[in-house]
Amino acid sequence: MEFLIGLLVVIVVLALIVVIWWISTHNALVRGRNLIQESWRQIDVELTRRYELIPNLVETVRGFAAHERNTLxxxxxxxxxxxxxxDTAGHEPTEARAAAEAELSQSIRNLIVSVEAYPEVKSDTNFLHLQRELSDTEDRIAAGRRFYNANVRDYNTRIESVPSNFVANAGRFEKATYFEANDPVVRQAPQVNFGEVSERPEAQ
Structure with missing residues (x-):
């Protein structure tokens, strides 16, 4: 009888340990998913800001450098x-969007480089202001992308790892999408400072 009681106690304790672990793992996955969503929203805000800055930058350059029509x-x-x-993706991260944003960064870099041939553009107050705003935005996008991808890596690792994958499958947690370009040519973002353009590889 004592043996059965002891066995029952052991079973109950093990069951409680499993339940506590299950709940803890589930909550950790929820926190990871929420952190990814929060970090993505910060990137999306900066990407939207870049969309708004670009037309003004292009029009400013056009006024001084009409010959750069193709680049513009x-x-x-x-x-x-x-x-x-x-808009199509509902402002969610996708591989296609990541590639397009990386291409856009490269195109902006090309535009800034072409402006080097026009001293009057580089000395224009409006251009300098837009240049600085764009540079700050690019830096925030790069930092946000690194933070987002790090969160995605941790979350996906937890989903794929044993035994937490059992909790993930039961809770229908899906792998998150990285926001990065696979093409090494476009995995570079411009860093623009007053009258100076440099290019740096961007860590993902």
Whole structure:
């Protein structure tokens, strides 16, 4: 009888441990998912801000450097494409959107580089203001992307790892999407400072 009681106690204790672990793991997955959503919203805000800055930048450059028509049209076309993908995806991260945003960053870099040939543009107060705003926005996007992707990596690892994957499958937690470009050519964001343009690889 004592043996059965002892066995029952052991079973109850083990069951409680499993239940506590299950609840703890489930809550950790919920927190991870919410953190990803929160960190993504910060990126989306900055991407939207970039959409708003680009037309003003392009018009300012156009006034001084009409010969850069192809470059200007490319920037606007890529900006419109990125914004359309954002609207189509409900402003959620997708691989297609990540590639479009990376292409847009590269196109902006090309525009800023082309402006180096026009001293009158570089000395324009409005251009300098937009340049600084765009540079700050790009920096925030890059930092936000790194933070977001780090959260996605931790969350996806938990979903795929044993034994937490059992909780993830039971709770229908789905893998999150990274926000990064796979093409190494476009995995570079411009860093623009007053009259100086540099390019740095961006960590994901």
């Amino acid at each position: 049209e490319s920037v606007i076309a890529l900006r419109n494409q990125a914004r359309q993908l954002a």
